[in-house]
Amino acid sequence: NFMLTQPHSVSESPGKTVTISCTRSSGSIASNYVQWYQQRPGSAPTTVIYEDNERPSGVPDRFSGSIDSSSNSASLTISGLKTEDEADYYCQSYDSSNLWVFGGGTKLTVL
């Protein structure tokens, strides 16, 4: 069984860059793709990154994803922060034993 661990919260000022980490507890982060979902209050999640670093159409290029095998973690980076980016962000991955696993979520505050 594996877990995905995210920081509970992060905060940054408008115009700055923030990075949210997602660390896999066991097994290689590179063994299965990582997705990132944004959830604004009262709304369903939407995808901002899939397959580690791909952006769905309509997601601005201020959003980027990466994985780092040395730390066994994935990262979501948001540059040029806007107040509209304030939301909860969840990482998600998969393996054949645990099936689909979500991280605990990170609350991003843009202040």
Place this chain on the structure above:
Amino acid sequence: EVQLVESGGGLVQPGGSLRVSCAASRFTFSSYSMNWVRQAPGKGLEWVSYISTSSSNIYYADSVKGRFTISRDNAKNSLSLQMNSLRAEDTAVYYCVRYSYDQHLFDYWGQGILVTVSS
């Protein structure tokens, strides 16, 4: 635009049963695997169950295995989740979610339906 509309939520007593459904439209429902994902109040997302296009592959999270049953009707473009032996910890918003195998992601989500388990 893809539409997924959940229904059937509400208040149920511990130990009781409830069935939530999802009406899918504006895409070829029979071509996509589907899932249920839930979110307890103020908590994170939890994957609950998966069903393949022809219902030949079905998976459950350990937390609901043996109590919940997922099913689909491709002729009616509908997905269901039968929930039995409900517990307080099953209280959550339940989302109907389409799965894109090509892109390995949950690509479309319904608006969610609240299920409350309480006496």
